[in-house]
Amino acid sequence: KGSEVLEDSFAYESMARGAGRYPMVYAEGKGATVKDPDGNVFIDITAGVAVNSVGRLHPRVISAMQEQMGKLLHAGDMSNIKRTELAKKVASVAPPGLRDNCTTYFTQSGSGAVETAIKFVRSITGRSQIVAFHGAYHGVWLGGNSLTTGDQYRKGYGPFMPGVIHLPYPYCYRCCFGLEYPSCKLQCAKYVDYVLNTPYTGADDVGALIIEAQQGESGYVPAPPGYLEIVKEACEKHGALYISDEVQAGAGRTGKMWCIEHYDVEPDMITWGKGMGGDVSMAGLTLRKDLAEKVADYSQPNTWAANAMTCAASLTNIEILTENDKALINRCAELGEEISAQIREAAKDIETIGDVRGKGLMIGIEMVKDKESRTPLDGDTMGGLMMDLLNKGIIMVPCGRYGNVFRFMPSLVLTREHAHKATEIFLDAVKKV
Ligand code: PMP
Secondary structure: HHHHHHHHHHHOOOOOOOOOOOOOOOEEEEEEEEEOOOOOEEEOHHHHHHHHOOOEEOHHHHHHHHHHOOOOOOHHHOOOHHHHHHHHHHHHHHHOOOOOEEEEEEEHHHHHHHHHHHHHHHHHHHOOEEEEEEOOOOOOOOHHHHHHHHHHHOOOOOOOOOOOOEOOOOOOHHOOOOOOOOOOOOHHHHHHHHHHHOOOOOOOOOEEEEEOOOEOOOOOOEEEOOOHHHHHHHHHHHOEEEEEEOOOOOOOOOOOOOOHHHHHOOEEEEOOOOOOOOOOOEEEEEEHHHHHHHOOOOOOOOOOOOOHHHHHHHHHHHHHHHHHHHHHHHHHHHHHHHHHHHHHHOOOOOOOEEEEEEEEOEEEEEEEOOOOOOOOOOOHHHHHHHHHHHHEEEEEOEOOOOOOOEEEEEOOOOOOOHHHHHHHHHHHHHOOO
């Protein structure tokens, strides 16, 4: 039954070009598994691209939605009870610096959260430039797309928003300065300070710096210890706001509620989405109260933001993530370490695994032709591997600047048994390359 749907969408009959295409049709989902229309069950190691943190169709999320459906759904830009409750909930779990000292502007997607951040930075600081990083992914709309790098996303879509300064991200496996951590003494972080001190157009025109504490789309690259601390200090010195984009790495995925919490950095703003919604679209910009007060009233109306039902789902989702002293998030840290260690150990004898990195259940496995050359494994071989895994019941998708990084990012409720089964199938497949 699935092939009809696939044929239709691969011929672009039903779907326009531009959207993602994966050679399998999702029909049902439960926890960390999905079923195709023919009843085949797959272990989903993508969590819908870092979305279903607490698993698909979590019974508590569903009943919160059902209860809300009997009361109120759309409220537009008017206040609704669930919106207020959710804003308070987000404030209570926000990272240090923002916790109980912030307000939230809700959006429907991570892209919307980043667009809002760009506009708010301008109106709050009166400055127009933003520092972003090579490999960054910040969204599909024109502002976030301008902060994003990569031909795949940019080609043909320019000209982009002016005032974006792209600096090298600390991608230690492929350090652009040819240095090694920690003997490099984080020269790349010091370069950020240098650039903030030397803006392109006029001094003091950088309003903010936006960064993923662990890059997502460009290959699951975590910032090395100490890097973000230097970057934050540079921001403070030069009056630029620090925005942590937590859309992919937030919501418990890295073994802490927010990825930035692995570092000694207090962000001025965070953008979030994906795993925060409980399987429905909920995202936002959370910013320090004193900054939020500088934004003009009614200047950013958003018709579809903060639907009462999606707020109810998100609230319950956050409750599940953070209850019992963050038991689910702590489990994610443990299981992530266990799986990383298993892959790292096996990788010693697998020539095509160049690097295993990441935090919690946000593990990147960088595939190469051989360990010595570090040449990225080619697209055809990566595609073949992805298909092989799919045929064996494992949904796993690549990312990365060269498309050669498999991401291990299942739902946080993935059973230990399924985690090991998927890992073994993955390692078996890779050994045959
Ligand atoms: N920021 C980051 C770090 C992301 O990974 C993404 C999505 N991949 C976005 C922003 C955009 O989010 P969305 O797709 O929900 O618009």
